[in-house]
Amino acid sequence: MTAVRALAVWCPDWPVIAAGGSAELPGAVMHANRVVACSAAARLDGVRRGQRRRDAQSKCPELTVYSHDPGRDARLFESVAAAVEAIVPGIEIIRPGLLVVAARGAARYYQGELPLLATIARAVSDATRYDVQLGIADGIFAATQAAYAASIVPAGAAAAFLAPLPIRVLDRPELADLLIRLGIHTLGDFAGLPRSDVLARFGPDGAYVHDLARGIEIRPPSARVAPPDLDVEMTLDPPIDRVDTATFVAKTLAQQLHERLAVRGLACIRISIEARTENGEQLARSWRHGSVSPAVSTAGFTANAIADRTRWQLDGWLSGTIRSDDGQPSSGLVFLRLVPDDVIHDDGRQLSLWGAQAGASGPGGDLEQIDRALARVQGMLGPDAVVTAVVGAGRDVAEQIRLVSWGESREVLPADAWPWPGRLPAPSPATVLKSAQPATVTDIGGHPVVVNGRCVVSAAPGWLRIGQQPPVAIAGWAGPWPLDVRWWDRLTARRRARFQIATVDGAGLLLVCENGRWSVEALYD
Amino acid sequence: MFDTQGMLRSAASALEAFSPGVSPGALSPDLLEQLRGAGSKELLPVPQALAELFPEGGVRRGSTITVSGSSSLVLALLAEVSQHQGWCAEVGSPLLGSAAAAEAGVELERFVRVAEPGEQWPSVVASLLEAFDIVVIHPSPRAREADMRRLSARARERSAVLLVTGNWEAAHHTSAWPGAQMGLTVIDQRWHGLGAGHGYLQAHELEVQSLGRGAAVRPRRTTVWLPQASGQLPQAL
Numbered sequence: 158m159t160a161v162r163a164l165a166v167w168c169p170d171w172p173v174i175a176a177g178g179s180a181e182l183p184g185a186v187m188h189a190n191r192v193v194a195c196s197a198a199a200r201l202d203g204v205r206r207g208q209r210r211r212d213a214q215s216k217c218p219e220l221t222v223y224s225h226d227p228g229r230d231a232r233l234f235e236s237v238a239a240a241v242e243a244i245v246p247g248i249e250i251i252r253p254g255l256l257v258v259a260a261r262g263a264a265r266y267y268q269g270e271l272p273l274l275a276t277i278a279r280a281v282s283d284a285t286r287y288d289v290q291l292g293i294a295d296g297i298f299a300a301t302q303a304a305y306a307a308s309i310v311p312a313g314a315a316a317a318f319l320a321p322l323p324i325r326v327l328d329r330p331e332l333a334d335l336l337i338r339l340g341i342h343t344l345g346d347f348a349g350l351p352r353s354d355v356l357a358r359f360g361p362d363g364a365y366v367h368d369l370a371r372g373i374e375i376r377p378p379s380a381r382v383a384p385p386d387l388d389v390e391m392t393l394d395p396p397i398d399r400v401d402t403a404t405f406v407a408k409t410l411a412q413q414l415h416e417r418l419a420v421r422g423l424a425c426i427r428i429s430i431e432a433r434t435e436n437g438e439q440l441a442r443s444w445r446h447g448s449v450s451p452a453v454s455t456a457g458f459t460a461n462a463i464a465d466r467t468r469w470q471l472d473g474w475l476s477g478t479i480r481s482d483d484g485q486p487s488s489g490l491v492f493l494r495l496v497p498d499d500v501i502h503d504d505g506r507q508l509s510l511w512g513a514q515a516g517a518s519g520p521g522g523d524l525e526q527i528d529r530a531l532a533r534v535q536g537m538l539g540p541d542a543v544v545t546a547v548v549g550a551g552r553d554v555a556e557q558i559r560l561v562s563w564g565e566s567r568e569v570l571p572a573d574a575w576p577w578p579g580r581l582p583a584p585s586p587a588t589v590l591k592s593a594q595p596a597t598v599t600d601i602g603g604h605p606v607v608v609n610g611r612c613v614v615s616a617a618p619g620w621l622r623i624g625q626q627p628p629v630a631i632a633g634w635a636g637p638w639p640l641d642v643r644w645w646d647r648l649t650a651r652r653r654a655r656f657q658i659a660t661v662d663g664a665g666l667l668l669v670c671e672n673g674r675w676s677v678e679a680l681y682d
Numbered sequence: 683m684f685d686t687q688g689m690l691r692s693a694a695s696a697l698e699a700f701s702p703g704v705s706p707g708a709l710s711p712d713l714l715e716q717l718r719g720a721g722s723k724e725l726l727p728v729p730q731a732l733a734e735l736f737p738e739g740g741v742r743r744g745s746t747i748t749v750s751g752s753s754s755l756v757l758a759l760l761a762e763v764s765q766h767q768g769w770c771a772e773v774g775s776p777l778l779g780s781a782a783a784a785e786a787g788v789e790l791e792r793f794v795r796v797a798e799p800g801e802q803w804p805s806v807v808a809s810l811l812e813a814f815d816i817v818v819i820h821p822s823p824r825a826r827e828a829d830m831r832r833l834s835a836r837a838r839e840r841s842a843v844l845l846v847t848g849n850w851e852a853a854h855h856t857s858a859w860p861g862a863q864m865g866l867t868v869i870d871q872r873w874h875g876l877g878a879g880h881g882y883l884q885a886h887e888l889e890v891q892s893l894g895r896g897a898a899v900r901p902r903r904t905t906v907w908l909p910q911a912s913g914q915l916p917q918a919l
Contacts, residue, residue, distance in 0.1 A: 665873040
């Protein structure tokens with residue numbers, strides 16, 4: 158079977174560009190202390206993907222470091238996708254920064270492949286400020302490589318075009334390592350091996366990438382249409398117009414779709430996300446599995462991957478492209494459907510003998526199980542009921558905690574790293590009360606203790622009485638530590654004095670005196 | 683091969699789950715204990731300073747323990763699990779202090795909280811026990827005994843640890859949560875570092891007693907210093 162003419166649109170170093178960098182300035186996107194992507198200028202200085210932050214910065218001291226945010230990459234790429242789609246319908250996003258589309262019909266319409274590329278390039282540069290590189294070849298894999306080289310590969314010449322490329326472009330690190338040790342360095346060398354031997358030695362996946370190396374792509378951009386009952390859809394009432402609600406919907410639908418596919422022994426390698434807005438606009442976008450050469454046996458999207466794609470897409474739509482004519486976002490989404498466009502037989506996945514991840518010999522739980530359990534709880538109580546905490550910006554014990562719903566990114570804000578003078582020293586209280594409990598503090602003689610405007614205590618605190626409980630004698634105290642916040646704003650300004658108090662029965666408490674009234678804020682228990 | 687351990691375990695939990703009110707007096711306590719322990723031999727690690735309180739030197743997976751009188755003690759137990767890549771969950775309010783949790787060594791990324799489970803709390807806890815290594819719950823005083831038993835049975839079935847907090851009387855804390863194998867109680871505590879108008883709270887000295895069933899029937903006591911991660915006396919006091 159001959160491969161279909163495919164056109165690839167590639168934005169070089171997309172994560173850096175999306176983060177606000179440019180090709181001329183050295184910049185890199187870091188994740189977990191490793192370089193994920195870097196700009197052309199940084200690459201000239203010797204920065205490479207996978208490098209550690211220190212190594213990258215020693216190669217290139219003026220390197221600007223950006224944080225890694227796949228959601229942002231996908232959201233901004235939506236503008237490129239929309240610009241291309243205005244010229245050629247039926248685009249498929251492979252990953253943020255790379256999309257492919259079937260080229261034949263459009264090339265005929267624009268009277269040739271070169272005019273088509275020129276039209277697309279102009280449309281993208283008119284609509285966005287991003288640089289793109291384009292390529293046309295037989296099949297998605299070859300087209301992607303052609304886009305990297307910014308060239309048009311004539312029909313039937315894919316094998317010759319691919320032959321000099323290094324074996325690593327197949328995106329099979331283990332196979333590539335082995336082949337290089339066997340003395341096979343280029344796709345041409347690999348394509349020269351007898352197919353039956355490759356199949357015998359490397360299995361179906363090896364045979365599949367062998368086909369790719371020979372310029373043969375069995376799977377055309379849109380192959381089979383899945384039976385309609387695999388679609389999952391949801392009517393959204395009330396309409397969603399916020400990304401956090403979209404996240405939860407995406408997750409639920411993705412889970413459903415994945416289960417439906419799983420009971421039929423199928424996996425999905427291309428998914429269409431379709432939505433309708435309150436005003437009746439129809440939106441649709443396809444995502445192909447994140448690799449140009451998805452492995453045969455483990456090709457399908459996982460439930461999480463589907464949820465991510467859906468969330469990114471909804472984020473992209475909600476943050477801008479749904480616009481009515483006057484430029485305002487028109488309305489929220491009322492309907493959402495996920496269609497598995499391209500399904501393959503799922504040959505299953507063999508978990509590694511010692512568990513899926515390192516450290517699984519200890520208590521560590523299975524992440525998929527955790528996710529399932531939490532999705533169930535979110536289903537019962539709503540997405541915001543399940544949270545994890547981030548210790549961040551703020552001076553107060555309650556203020557410095559930010560609760561993040563499960564499934565959303567626990568990103569660290571710049572303010573979290575700032576110094577916050579006025580914070581109490583560690584140890585922090587182990588119990589922070591939901592609402593402060595009123596208390597009375599008196600001196601030894603039973604006279605109320607007050608703090609004056611100059612933050613001086615009227616007498617040493619001697620007795621503490623919480624609510625209506627019997628009074629307890631105070632064994633030690635420290636303070637007052639004043640906290641005078643937002644004094645420039647009359648409505649939110651607060652002036653408080655904080656005290657730490659230890660009682661004779663051994664308890665430690667955090668007390669606050671505000672406007673002459675005492676209350677217990679937290680317990681050191 | 684037969685999954686004998688699994689069968690024993692499900693037999694034990696079936697006994698508890700389906701006859702909640704009835705004590706399975708027909709079986710000798712030894713046998714019952716054996717049934718309970720089967721298959722959950724694995725221990726969750728505990729901080730060195732607290733190891734003395736546990737007859738086996740760790741928390742047995744599948745067990746239910748109660749902790750009363752100290753949240754930092756709970757955090758110390760969670761921290762050790764978290765440091766070994768474990769997942770912790772918490773249900774109910776007030777939530778444990780997050781800043782204190784981070785200081786104690788709990789990985790906040792793997793510490794999931796549900797503050798307001800409402801009436802559905804037994805189902806929420808049951809779902810979490812499916813996947814998490816340790817689930818902390820702050821039950822309301824109105825919790826029904828049948829729910830308590832069922833949750834303990836679920837913990838045993840899933841080899842998870844259910845950690846129940848509450849200010850119960852030391853004398854009958856094991857009866858307050860009927861499925862509990864063991865209870866930790868703070869019997870004395872003292873804060874150090876605070877003077878009359880100066881200093882700040884630095885170190886917490888706790889005397890903790892453990893008491894339970896089976897091997898834990900003899901009370902054990904130890905003194906720990908929290909929130910120092912090592913449980914030892916801080917360097918400068």
